[in-house]
Every structure is written in C-alpha cells, then in structure tokens.
Amino acid sequence: MDMEDKETAPGTVLLAVDVARRQAELRRRSVIMTEDPVEAAEWLRTYRHPMTELISIGPWASYSAFNQGAGVDLPRLLLSDRVRSACAVEVAGLDYAAQQAKYLFAFEDAAEWIEANVETRVMSVVVPLSIFATDPDALRAEFEEEKRLRFTNVKTKEGAAKPRRILARWNVVKNLAKEAREAIGNWSSDYAAEKVRQQVAWPVPPSMEVDFPGCVFARYRTSAEIEPTRQRTHNTILFTGMAVHREIGRNRPYCRRHFTPGLLLGGPRNWPDYEIGLVDVMSIPRAAALLGESFIRHAAWRLSPEDVVWCGDPSVLHDVKLSSDMRILLGLSRERRRPVV
Secondary structure (H helix, E strand, O other): OOHHHHHHHHHHHHHHHHHHHHHHHHHHOOEEOOOOHHHHHHHOOOOOEOHHHHHHHOOOOOHHHHHOOHHHHOOEEEOOHHHHHHOHHHHHOOOHHHHHOOEEEOHHHHHHHHHHHEEEEEOEEEEEHHHHOOOHHHHHHHHHHHHHHHOOOOOEOOEOOOOOOOHHHOHHHHOOOHHHHHHOOOHHHHHHHHHHHHOOOOOOOOOEEOOOOOOEEEOOEOHHHOOOOHHHHHHHHHHOOOEEEEEOOOOOOOOOOEEEOOEEOOOOOOOHHHHHOOEEEEEHHHHHHHHOHHHHHOOEEOOOHHHEEEEOOHHHOOOOOOOOOHHHHHOOOOOOOOOOO
16 A cells, blocks of 8 residues: 555545445435436435425424424435436426425325324214215205295395204204204203313313324314414314314424314215205214214215325315305304313
8 A cells, every 4th residue: 555545545434434324324314315317306206395395284383393203204305416416307397495405205205104193083073964864865955945945035235144943953854863853953052061061161072083094195274274263263173073183292392283174974975965054063972972983983084185285095085065054054153252272
C-alpha cells in the first residue's frame, strides 16, 4: 500500500461504515430507498403524498399526533436527488408539496395503519323503517302520501309548514310490528335518561365499537369542521349517527376524536328510506336490543366517493344522503344550552 492509500483508506472505510449505518437505520424505519430509475418510477405510482397531506386528511390532530403514531410505522419513499433526477417526469406530475417533500407516503398504507390502530364507535344509529316491513316499496309509497298530506302546500317565507305530529305517531308507523312501534321515537327520552344517570347536562351516550372498512382512506373531520358551533356539532353528530374515530391510547392528549358519516343499516332495498326521511334515530342500547349487536357492528357505511380519498374496494361505498326533512319528521330540535364537549 503506497502513502496515498494509507492516508485515504481510513477515511473511506469510516465513510462507508457511516453510510451503511444510516441506510440500515432508514430501512429499520421502513424507508424505501432505491437508485434504480425503473424501480423508483414504479414506487412513485403509489407513493405520491407528503406528510402534510396525510395529516390534513386522516385522524391526526397535529404533526405530533402523526409523528408519535403513524409516523413511526408507515413506510415512506425517500425522494433523493438521484430519484428526482432519474424520474424527473414522474416527479413533475406530483403536486408542489409532494415535489418539495423529503419522504412520500401511500394512501393505501395509511388506510392499513388506521385499521390496526384507530378505534371506531357510534353513539347513535339512523334506522330505516322499511327494515320492519314485508314490502318496503309499499311502505315508502304510503309514507310519501301521508307526508304529502301532512306537509301543507301553502308556502311561507320560512318554507313549508311542519307536520303536527312526529313520524313515530303517523299512521304509516302503525302498520309495523309491535316491537318496532315501541322502539321508534324514543331518542329524546333515552337521552334525557342519560342526563339523569350521568348527572350532567350534556351526557355522552352509550356507544358501540363497529367495523370501519379497512380498504378506504376516508376524509376524517374534526368537530370544528362539522358545524360552526360546539352546540350544533354535538347535535349533528348524534342526530345523524356519525362515527367517532380515535387512535387507540386514549390517555394521550394528542389522540383527539375525528368523525365520518355513520352506518347504513339494512340492505339496498331499505336504503331509499334515508333519502325520503322514513327513518328513526335510536340510541345504541335500544337499537341493539331491537336489531342485535352483530347487525349493527357489521353494517354497511354511508360513505360516498366524496367521503374518501382512496378506496381499494368500491363496493363498500354507498352514496346515500339523509333527507333534509329528517329532523322535522323526528321532532329533533337543537338544544340552546352549550354542551360540555
């Protein structure tokens, strides 16, 4: 070995060891590294999203929430200078934030992580009443006619007049089975009973853990994104049966609640009920007693294509909307006092 080799070899060895150590650490952190242009281009077909985008969509309240949870586990593609150069066309197709990011993530991985690490519960369910009928179409036709008669056609500045009786007391409901008739129209009384039991003005109703589709990355909303006030948010979550999602580990302050549309009970033959208002809002204990826990826990979801950013199985999406008349029909008015949530 000549003098030049003696002077450069130690530094070269140390540098190689340092690079190897860093690469091993990156691989341990599930970092995808490649210098092969073809391989990199293939990865960029899926790994296209910066951390900021995932946080803005998913059930994470902040960078801290993401970094201490999903950020530890999620695979990510290292967008190195060599990858940027070798895959210039593919990188140019990314949005600006992704082009500037050091790491890129995949929506599919985020959905898989959420399925394993986020708990989903419902505190109420919206039940289509044709579940209890032998002929759903006939029941809906009868309901539509009675609704037409009860809603006056005389228009005022405020719109059509409200019906005098809530849906639970309509003639159409009298044709349902006795157990269904007795269960319908009890949301307010069940909620009042919870106030007494919990000794608070705004109780947290009993909830049930349910199965959220693992093949979707949904648009999760914070309470502030649902309604402009906490009072209206509280009511909307309960009256529309929204699902509550929270990262497992409730003792950690960054694990805040996020929300999505809720369950879609019954089958396709019952779902038109939601859009015309032939439904009832039920507490979980009452709905479970009437329908069974398994029926609720494994129900479909009221998720439309607009409610998700990635879906591996389009069959789980159902674009079913709630009727704008639902609250009037059920007699659900907004509370004036401010909830403590």
